[in-house]
Amino acid sequence: MAIIELDNVSKVFPRAHRGAAPVSAVEDVTLHVEEGQIAGVIGYSGAGKSTLVRLVNGLEKTTSGTVTVAGTTITGLPERRLRQVRLGIGMIFQQFNLLSSRTVWGNIAYPLQIAKVPKAKHRERISELLHFVGLADKAHSYPDQLSGGQKQRVGIARALATSPKVLLADEATSALDPETTRDVLRLLKKVNAELGVTTVVITHEMEVVRTIADRVVVMERGRVVEDGSAFDVFAHPQHATTKRFVGTLVADVPTGAALESLRANHTGRLVTLSFRDDSLPQSEAFAELIAGGIGFELVHGGMEDVQGRSFGNLTLALRGRDSAIDLALIRLRAKVPTTEVG
Amino acid sequence: MDRLVELQPLFWQSTLETLYIVGITLAFGGVGGLVIGVALYVTRRGGILANAPVSVGLNLLVNFFRPIPFVIFIGAVQPLARLVVGIGIGNKAIIFALSLAAAFGISRIVEQNLVGVDPGVVEAARAMGAGRPRIIFGVLIPEALGPLVLGYTFVFVALVDMSAIAGVIGGGGLGNFALVYGYRQFNPAVTWGAVVAIVVIVQVAQFAGNLLARKVLRR
Ligand SMILES: Nc1ncnc2c1ncn2[C@@H]1O[C@H](COP(=O)(O)OP(=O)(O)OP(=O)(O)O)[C@@H](O)[C@H]1O
Ligand SMILES: [Mg+2]
Numbered sequence: 421m422a423i424i425e426l427d428n429v430s431k432v433f434p435r436a437h438r439g440a441a442p443v444s445a446v447e448d449v450t451l452h453v454e455e456g457q458i459a460g461v462i463g464y465s466g467a468g469k470s471t472l473v474r475l476v477n478g479l480e481k482t483t484s485g486t487v488t489v490a491g492t493t494i495t496g497l498p499e500r501r502l503r504q505v506r507l508g509i510g511m512i513f514q515q516f517n518l519l520s521s522r523t524v525w526g527n528i529a530y531p532l533q534i535a536k537v538p539k540a541k542h543r544e545r546i547s548e549l550l551h552f553v554g555l556a557d558k559a560h561s562y563p564d565q566l567s568g569g570q571k572q573r574v575g576i577a578r579a580l581a582t583s584p585k586v587l588l589a590d591e592a593t594s595a596l597d598p599e600t601t602r603d604v605l606r607l608l609k610k611v612n613a614e615l616g617v618t619t620v621v622i623t624h625e626m627e628v629v630r631t632i633a634d635r636v637v638v639m640e641r642g643r644v645v646e647d648g649s650a651f652d653v654f655a656h657p658q659h660a661t662t663k664r665f666v667g668t669l670v671a672d673v674p675t676g677a678a679l680e681s682l683r684a685n686h687t688g689r690l691v692t693l694s695f696r697d698d699s700l701p702q703s704e705a706f707a708e709l710i711a712g713g714i715g716f717e718l719v720h721g722g723m724e725d726v727q728g729r730s731f732g733n734l735t736l737a738l739r740g741r742d743s744a745i746d747l748a749l750i751r752l753r754a755k756v757p758t759t760e761v762g
Numbered sequence: 763m764d765r766l767v768e769l770q771p772l773f774w775q776s777t778l779e780t781l782y783i784v785g786i787t788l789a790f791g792g793v794g795g796l797v798i799g800v801a802l803y804v805t806r807r808g809g810i811l812a813n814a815p816v817s818v819g820l821n822l823l824v825n826f827f828r829p830i831p832f833v834i835f836i837g838a839v840q841p842l843a844r845l846v847v848g849i850g851i852g853n854k855a856i857i858f859a860l861s862l863a864a865a866f867g868i869s870r871i872v873e874q875n876l877v878g879v880d881p882g883v884v885e886a887a888r889a890m891g892a893g894r895p896r897i898i899f900g901v902l903i904p905e906a907l908g909p910l911v912l913g914y915t916f917v918f919v920a921l922v923d924m925s926a927i928a929g930v931i932g933g934g935g936l937g938n939f940a941l942v943y944g945y946r947q948f949n950p951a952v953t954w955g956a957v958v959a960i961v962v963i964v965q966v967a968q969f970a971g972n973l974l975a976r977k978v979l980r981r
Contacts, residue, residue, distance in 0.1 A: 531891070
């Protein structure tokens with residue numbers, strides 16, 4: 421069952437001043453996120469990603485279309501009811517947005533106060549959350565005494581305090597170094613796996629999507645231009661923007677300058693083998709070449725792992741008799757997508 | 763100097779009067795200024811209670827009253843003082859005028875300090891389902907508390923200065939004491955006695971304010 425349902429949702433911001441045009445931040449987006457899923461929304465700056473998630477918890481009102489979360493239609497809901505709904509939707513932010521005047525403990529207590537959880541129950545809930553995010557020893561620290569990664573852990577604990585079913589993460593790791601990013605993503609994965617929290621992760625980094633998303637949604641100029649399982653999107657990107665994002669992680673069939681440079685530096689015929697998990701294993705492909713008496717060298721590309729399935733584009737420089745190479749290529753093509761690039 | 767010793771009871775009484783006038787004013791003007799300041803902040807464009815007409819109206823009101831020199835302001839609001847506190851002269855009237863002037867001044871200090879609060883924190887509170895009163899009293903004011911304490915300390919010092927003019931409408935305090943018994947009676951020792959008292963009050967207030975702000979800010 422879809423827990424987040426956006427149907428034909430658009431958001432137009434009125435023009436900021438005379439002479440400016442209204443901004444169409446989200447345009448006719450239909451997106452259903454299944455319960456328990458981790459959906460990664462990726463796009464360049466200004467694509468409308470933040471606006472999209474803010475529509476989910478009603479921080480922005482839709483211009484048209486409907487938003488439904490856990491069966492409650494948010495669109496048109498009065499502010500008072502909306503606040504009730506927000507207790508069931510956690511949110512974390514790029515800049516953490518912790519209350520600097522409160523300790524870690526006080527920050528996590530804040531949503532409990534909003535939810536009118538009796539004070540007597542705070543202690544148990546807060547220490548449970550602190551243990552979950554691994555910050556039990558920092559309960560009485562203030563945010564300015566914490567590292568970025570620790571602050572985001574507090575942000576996550578705070579977002580989970582009222583046991584929401586949905587967690588929205590808007591560039592939650594963009595202010596963190598790669599190591600800390602991995603730690604925080606691991607924690608988000610744990611939140612999803614152990615608590616079953618449906619998570620929407622917004623990012624402009626493909627690495628983030630690869631690490632945790634089950635599902636990838638690509639946005640461009642307010643529209644969803646590609647939407648599919650993480651593996652499919654990585655292995656078979658369709659839209660040009662998706663290809664560019666995937667290209668940041670996965671070497672593609674070389675073209676242009678990359679190809680020129682390969683040609684300049686390697687002798688032999690350049691061939692790209694596009695391995696997918698349903699294609700021939702690498703070992704068999706290489707055995708085929710060896711059997712044909714063909715010398716080969718890996719000159720470009722590599723294998724990637726997405727959701728436990730591996731794929732990649734390997735470009736080889738082949739040396740041998742042309743007829744032998746031609747024969748080997750025919751045999752390979754039957755089992756693995758093969759492109760002769762030059 | 764002998765004269766100052768002779769006037770000692772009056773001197774202490776005037777000191778207490780100044781503290782009384784300034785203290786009560788800070789309470790009334792402080793609350794009034796907080797209310798107007800918060801209203802100025804939340805009704806701004808993009809604010810949690812964004813309301814252009816109210817915002818423009820409040821700004822006009824504040825900008826209208828703020829530039830009036832206090833010595834003129836006292837006279838200008840005298841009819842209003844009669845209406846509200848029942849009398850147009852004396853300490854009650856001066857506290858009224860001073861509170862009103864302070865409220866407008868403080869409102870700008872409050873607004874400025876609230877503008878300095880990270881909007882992301884307000885956004886986070888909204889996302890957690892906080893209502894407006896909870897955002898104002900649970901987020902905005904606590905987050906701005908350090909600078910607010912310093913702002914109110916600044917106002918306290920300014921009020922000590924402004925209250926010295928109370929004599930104009932028959933109010934008391936150190937200003938009046940210095941004027942009547944020092945200046946007009948050609949007795950610099952008495953004038954300087956009042957000056958020293960005022961300097962001590964200001965120093966103590968500033969020290970206390972700094973201390974409190976440091977405690978709130980933890981630095
Ligand atoms: N409150 C607003 N008022 C007017 N325009 C807005 C507002 N919020 C966003 N926009 C505009 O909507 C468009 C989408 O913005 P949004 O913040 O959703 O993009 P984003 O994909 O999150 O970008 P980034 O990666 O930079 O965070 C932008 O053109 C932006 O200028
Ligand atoms: Mg954004």
